Amino acid sequence: MLPKSLFYASSQFLAPWFYQNLTAFAPEPPFNRHVFVYRVKDKSGWSKWDYPAYPYLQKQWQNRFDPAIKTHDQLELVGDNLYWTAHSYPGEKIYLTEKGRKLPAVVSCKKVMRKVQGQLLEIDSFQVAVYIERLRVNEEGVLSRTDSALFFPKYVWDAED
Amino acid sequence: MQKIDRWLTQLQSEVANPFSSQLYLRIINLTAFALIAWMIPIANEVWGMDHFVIIDHGFTGYRRLAVLLREPFFREHYQWFLYPFLGLTGLAVLGFSNFISRLFTWVLFVNLHWADYEVSNGGWHVLHHLLLLSIFLFRVEDHPKTRVQSTKIVLHNLGFWFSWIQISILYLTAGSHKFLGSYWLYGDALFVTLNIQEFSLPWILEFLDTNTWYLRFANWVSLFYQISFPVLIWFRPIRPYLLSIGLVFHLSIAFLVGVIDFGLILVAAYAMFIPNNRAKKLLYWIDFSRFLRPMAGTRSIKGTGD
Numbered sequence: 001m002l003p004k005s006l007f008y009a010s011s012q013f014l015a016p017w018f019y020q021n022l023t024a025f026a027p028e029p030p031f032n033r034h035v036f037v038y039r040v041k042d043k044s045g046w047s048k049w050d051y052p053a054y055p056y057l058q059k060q061w062q063n064r065f066d067p068a069i070k071t072h073d074q075l076e077l078v079g080d081n082l083y084w085t086a087h088s089y090p091g092e093k094i095y096l097t098e099k100g101r102k103l104p105a106v107v108s109c110k111k112v113m114r115k116v117q118g119q120l121l122e123i124d125s126f127q128v129a130v131y132i133e134r135l136r137v138n139e140e141g142v143l144s145r146t147d148s149a150l151f152f153p154k155y156v157w158d159a160e161d
Numbered sequence: 162m163q164k165i166d167r168w169l170t171q172l173q174s175e176v177a178n179p180f181s182s183q184l185y186l187r188i189i190n191l192t193a194f195a196l197i198a199w200m201i202p203i204a205n206e207v208w209g210m211d212h213f214v215i216i217d218h219g220f221t222g223y224r225r226l227a228v229l230l231r232e233p234f235f236r237e238h239y240q241w242f243l244y245p246f247l248g249l250t251g252l253a254v255l256g257f258s259n260f261i262s263r264l265f266t267w268v269l270f271v272n273l274h275w276a277d278y279e280v281s282n283g284g285w286h287v288l289h290h291l292l293l294l295s296i297f298l299f300r301v302e303d304h305p306k307t308r309v310q311s312t313k314i315v316l317h318n319l320g321f322w323f324s325w326i327q328i329s330i331l332y333l334t335a336g337s338h339k340f341l342g343s344y345w346l347y348g349d350a351l352f353v354t355l356n357i358q359e360f361s362l363p364w365i366l367e368f369l370d371t372n373t374w375y376l377r378f379a380n381w382v383s384l385f386y387q388i389s390f391p392v393l394i395w396f397r398p399i400r401p402y403l404l405s406i407g408l409v410f411h412l413s414i415a416f417l418v419g420v421i422d423f424g425l426i427l428v429a430a431y432a433m434f435i436p437n438n439r440a441k442k443l444l445y446w447i448d449f450s451r452f453l454r455p456m457a458g459t460r461s462i463k464g465t466g467d
Binding site for chain 1: 199200202203206207211212213214215220224227228271275277279280281282283286289290293330331332334335338339342344345347349350352353354356357358359360362363369370371372373415416419421
């Protein structure tokens with residue numbers, strides 16, 4: 001609503017002490033979902049794709065007061081970060097190369113893997129992907145879902161990343 | 162001119178809704194206490210080093226003091242923020258707070274909020290600002306004898322009424338933003354939201370493949386509620402009916418949509434609208450010291466004076 005220059009000037013003054021993101025109040029529904037999934041390779045080959053946020057969501061379905069939803073929200077954000085890393089500069093150029101495993105979004109994926117799988121001593125490579133679900137409603141009020149995936153390349157597992 | 166003169170006199174000599182403001186102060190602190198305590202089992206992820214979100218450190222100078230928990234050193238010692246916050250809000254719930262303790266509570270809250278800002282929601286944003294305004298909710302009596310007391314009354318009244326305005330701005334912005342998109346206008350927003358796993362429940366997901374009249378109705382009622390709230394809340398006879406719609410709306414967000422913290426923060430914020438006489442009775446019932454006074458053989462003290 002404010003002119004752009006005034007908006008930036010006021011935001012600079014207000015953030016972070018008095019910052020208020022009023023657009024956070026019930027905006028348009030999030031009709032594009034970006035879900036983080038991954039798989040790892042060890043001596044027995046590639047594992048199945050794992051959706052690490054799902055168990056936390058299930059916990060909250062069983063008990064609305066379970067704080068697992070806050071862990072779930074962080075894991076959902078990992079999916080968003082991966083998606084936007086692959087679609088914006090400089091990540092879009094880097095993620096397809098071996099250097100991609102050092103991108104912050106990929107490093108946070110490895111943190112999730114460590115949490116889910118423990119020490120991961122036997123792993124020699126891993127792959128992350130974003131499962132993309134798009135929801136749309138037609139004029140008759142019927143919902144349609146389309147899904148696709150954004151695959152990152154297979155990276156070597158380096159415990160020091 | 163006379164009206165303005167009378168209003169200014171009233172602003173500095175009469176405490177607006179003193180019992181409402183004291184009850185609201187306790188409830189908002191109880192909410193802050195409960196929500197922060199709620200996340201203790203996952204504290205290392207929310208405020209500590211086990212976070213999955215990408216944390217940057219974009220502020221310098223005095224602004225840095227608001228985002229200390231975005232720095233590794235402080236994240237390793239997040240307990241320095243967490244436990245004092247719980248202590249201060251806990252005391253405020255029991256009725257023990259003053260300007261300094263409320264200021265400190267707010268500073269700690271700002272840090273705790275920014276530590277996990279990426280997954281914060283509107284509820285935390287409004288709590289951030291309500292705690293700021295609550296700093297000025299002094300306990301003072303009408304008809305001040307000194308300039309300091311008079312200043313305290315002005316600050317109290319401004320803090321209290323700005324809390325009302327804060328909620329009004331929140332709804333006005335939320336409502337007007339919805340007009341920029343199409344889902345709320347066509348009545349599809351609630352239907353789409355309840356079809357997203359994280360904002361729904363398995364039994365809802367199973368049967369909900371077509372939009373229904375009752376979901377469209379609920380969609381437009383919530384849109385109307387948000388747009389009209391900033392005007393209607395100032396009319397006393399309408400207020401209870403308006404707030405009842407709001408309670409249903411926010412409890413649905415908490416338990417159906419599953420954004421529990423957002424729903425509960427907004428329900429707690431409604432405590433500021435509790436009428437003064439009812440707040441007085443409620444305060445009497447929750448004041449544990451009334452059980453101690455007769456035992457000590459002392460006389461009950463009436464009023465809200467410090």
